[in-house]
Structure formats: C-alpha cells, structure tokens
Amino acid sequence: MEVTLTNDQEILCFADIPTEEVNWLWYPYIPYGKITILQGDPGCGKTMVALSLAAMLSTGAALPFSPQANDPITILYQTSEDGIADTIKPRLERAQADCTRIKIIDESKTPLRFDDARLEAAVRQENARLLILDPLSAYIGESVSMNQANEVRSAFRSLYAMAQRTGCAVLIVAHMNKMNGTSALYRTSGSIDVAGAVRSILTVTKYRKSPTQRVLVPVKSNLAPAGNGLLLEVTDHVEWLDQLEEADADQLLNGNQGPAVPTKQQQAEQGLLQLLQNGPVSHKDIILHFSRQGISKRTVELAKSNLPIKSIRIKDGWLWQLEEQP
Numbered sequence: 001m002e003v004t005l006t007n008d009q010e011i012l013c014f015a016d017i018p019t020e021e022v023n024w025l026w027y028p029y030i031p032y033g034k035i036t037i038l039q040g041d042p043g044c045g046k047t048m049v050a051l052s053l054a055a056m057l058s059t060g061a062a063l064p065f066s067p068q069a070n071d072p073i074t075i076l077y078q079t080s081e082d083g084i085a086d087t088i089k090p091r092l093e094r095a096q097a098d099c100t101r102i103k104i105i106d107e108s109k110t111p112l113r114f115d116d117a118r119l120e121a122a123v124r125q126e127n128a129r130l131l132i133l134d135p136l137s138a139y140i141g142e143s144v145s146m147n148q149a150n151e152v153r154s155a156f157r158s159l160y161a162m163a164q165r166t167g168c169a170v171l172i173v174a175h176m177n178k179m180n181g182t183s184a185l186y187r188t189s190g191s192i193d194v195a196g197a198v199r200s201i202l203t204v205t206k207y208r209k210s211p212t213q214r215v216l217v218p219v220k221s222n223l224a225p226a227g228n229g230l231l232l233e234v235t236d237h238v239e240w241l242d243q244l245e246e247a248d249a250d251q252l253l254n255g256n257q258g259p260a261v262p263t264k265q266q267q268a269e270q271g272l273l274q275l276l277q278n279g280p281v282s283h284k285d286i287i288l289h290f291s292r293q294g295i296s297k298r299t300v301e302l303a304k305s306n307l308p309i310k311s312i313r314i315k316d317g318w319l320w321q322l323e324e325q326p
Contacts, residue, residue: 025130025169026053026063028224029202029312033167034128035160037136037195039174039188040204045214045234046173047082048091049204050132052238053171055097057130064230064240073129074101076122078112080138094237113141115158125169131163134173136189146190156197173318176203185219199223209261215244239264239299264295268303271295273322280312280321 024034030036041045056063060072081086084104092099105112107121112118112133123131133139140146144155163170174194176187187203188195195201201220207213210233217229229244241264268290274287275281290300308323 003208022223023167024224025057026066028221029131029200029218030169030171030226031199031223032169033163034199035156035170035172035197035224036134036200036202037172037174037188037198038204039176039219040200041206043177044204044206045238045287046204047079047134047236048234049214049216049232050134050171050173051077051088051091051097052095052240054102054130054132055092055095058098058101058283061098064232065228065243072098072101074126075130075132076103076119076126076128077132077134078107078139079132079134080106080107080111081135082225089234091237111129112139114139114155115141117326118167119159119163123162123166128168130169130171132171132173134221136172136174136194139172146194149191149193152191152193153197160197190221212263213241217244233263233265235265235302239296239297264299265303267293267298269307272300272303272307272309272320276309276322280319282314283311283318283320286320 010290022034024030025032038046038050053063054075054077055061057070057073057075060069062069077088077222079088089099092102104128105118105121119131122128137146140152140155144151146152156229157171162168175189177189185195185201186192188201198220199222200218203217203219204214205217209217212233212235214232215229216232216233218226221227231241231244233239271293273285275286287297291297304320309320310323312319312321
C-alpha cells in the first residue's frame with residue numbers, strides 16, 4: 001500500500017535546520033533545556049548538594065569553581081521525601097538562599113508526575129530556569145516500572161519535551177542501586193534506559209576516610225567534555241572545597257581512594273592554633289584571614305568551639321585568645 005505524506009508530515013532537510021549551541025546553567029555539568037540526574041546512595045548528601053546549588057542560583061552567586069557570578073534565577077523545587085517547613089526551608093536558609101526566588105507547586109491534593117501539565121505552566125508563569133524533582137521514584141509515576149525500558153522512555157519523553165520547549169534545566173535527584181563493583185553508569189536506579197534518557201549524570205559519593213567529605217563526579221556527559229570531580233564537605237550545610245582533576249567515577253564508587261584531605265573545619269582548627277599562638281587576635285581580623293582562604297565565618301566559629309579559645313570583650317569588638325593550659 002502506497003503512503004503519501006501530508007503537509008504536516010514533511011521530510012526535513014538537515015541543511016535547512018539552523019544550528020544551535022547548547023546553553024548551560026552550569027558548564028559542563030547542567031545544561032539548559034535538558035535533563036540531568038544527580039544521584040547517590042542514601043545519606044550521601046545529594047539533596048544537600050541540590051539545595052546548595054539552588055541557593056547560589058537564587059542569589060546570583062558564582063557556582064562552585066565557576067569564573068563569574070550570574071543573574072539570580074527562579075527555581076522550582078519539588079520534593080516528596082523531606083518536610084518543606086522543617087527540613088528544606090531551614091537548609092535553604094543555612095545556605096543563604098533568597099527564598100523569594102525558590103517556589104514549589106502545592107502537591108497536597110494531587111501529586112505531580114513527569115507528564116503533569118502543571119510543571120510547564122509553573123515554569124512559564126514563574127519564568128523558572130531550573131526545575132528540581134526529588135526523588136526520581138516519586139515523580140516518574142506510580143504506574144511506571146523503572147525496570148521496563150519502554151515505560152521509562154515514554155515517561156521521560158514528556159518531561160524532556162517540556163524542558164526543550166521552555167529552555168528550563170531539569171535536575172532529578174535519584175537513589176542508586178546496590179550493584180557495587182560495577183560501572184558507575186550502571187549504578188543509576190532502574191533500567192539502563194533511565195541513564196540513556198538524560199544528557200548528564202552527576203554522582204555524589206563518600207570520599208576517602210572523612211565522614212563528612214563527598215565528591216561530585218560526572219558519570220555521563222553527552223554535551224560537553226566531562227568536568228572535574230568536585231570535593232565538598234557536608235555537615236549542616238555544604239562547603240565546596242576543591243577540584244579533583246583526575247577523579248574517576250568507577251574508582252571512586254568502588255572504593256579506590258587515597259588518604260583524606262583536611263576538611264575546612266580541620267583547616268580552620270589548625271589555622272586558629274597557629275594564628276593565636278603569639279597572643280590574642282581580633283575576631284574581625286580572624287574572620288578576614290580565613291575568608292581569604294575560602295573558609296566561612298560559620299566554619300571558623302565551629303572550629304573555635306572545639307578548641308580552648310576564649311573571647312575577650314574590648315571597646316570596639318572582641319578578641320580571641322588561647323586559654324592557658326594547666
């Protein structure tokens with residue numbers, strides 16, 4: 001039977017299609033108009049990482065190890081695992097987010113799914129440039145089996161089309177499976193088609209022997225050369241520490257790691273002992289000294305609480321001084 005294409009089924013010629021560049025929210029980790037997965041084992045801090053990025057983007061602060069600041073953007077943050085008022089908002093406040101730029105669709109009556117029209121409506125209404133869905137298993141849809149390739153592809157298709165139409169970056173937080181010892185790409189939960197449906201996968205994993213150190217490492221990067229692994233520290237907030245130029249996802253996930261790097265708090269503790277060994281120093285000068293090393297005021301004050309340091313009130317502020325040891 002002969003088939004004839006109608007006008008709305010035209011064949012396109014690649015020569016007539018304008019070439020477009022990929023736009024980036026955070027090069028080379030999170031592209032605009034595409035879907036990125038941020039994955040990790042339970043308790044590794046992946047939600048904290050997502051909130052840290054959202055906080056920086058809401059204020060226009062430079063993203064970790066990026067050369068310049070950006071204009072503040074609006075973020076939609078959807079979560080089904082953590083309390084909004086008692087967990088998510090306090091974490092955003094500790095990360096110094098501009099909470100007026102972080103919005104959430106009310107799911108109290110009807111849960112959201114990938115194909116929910118409310119997602120695109122909210123993105124357009126709020127001019128949101130980043131949509132975060134946390135976690136994948138809650139938003140892909142109850143009827144979708146994550147181990148069935150055809151169902152996974154179909155579920156992602158509508159979300160991907162929405163991202164393309166709006167230019168909004170989509171970041172999905174996901175748990176990893178328990179297949180230790182395998183390729184990092186196969187640690188993504190569900191069918192391998194979950195990994196195939198997205199353009200970028202970032203993994204948060206425990207790093208070395210420190211209980212609070214993590215590394216964010218690219219597992220998949222279809223649109224740019226894979227970026228460096230990023231060393232960070234997760235306590236009640238996130239501190240971005242360093243770039244790991246030779247970080248390998250498979251080695252990191254399978255435990256092939258070297259000696260621990262001092263955390264920011266450990267660096268602050270060592271630095272305070274050295275700084276105060278010759279006598280008291282003003283609190284203002286101490287904070288300025290550590291800020292030049294990329295160590296926050298909060299981290300310095302936490303370090304002080306672990307050391308024999310006392311505060312002395314003076315006319316125009318405070319001095320810190322080592323206590324005399326018996």
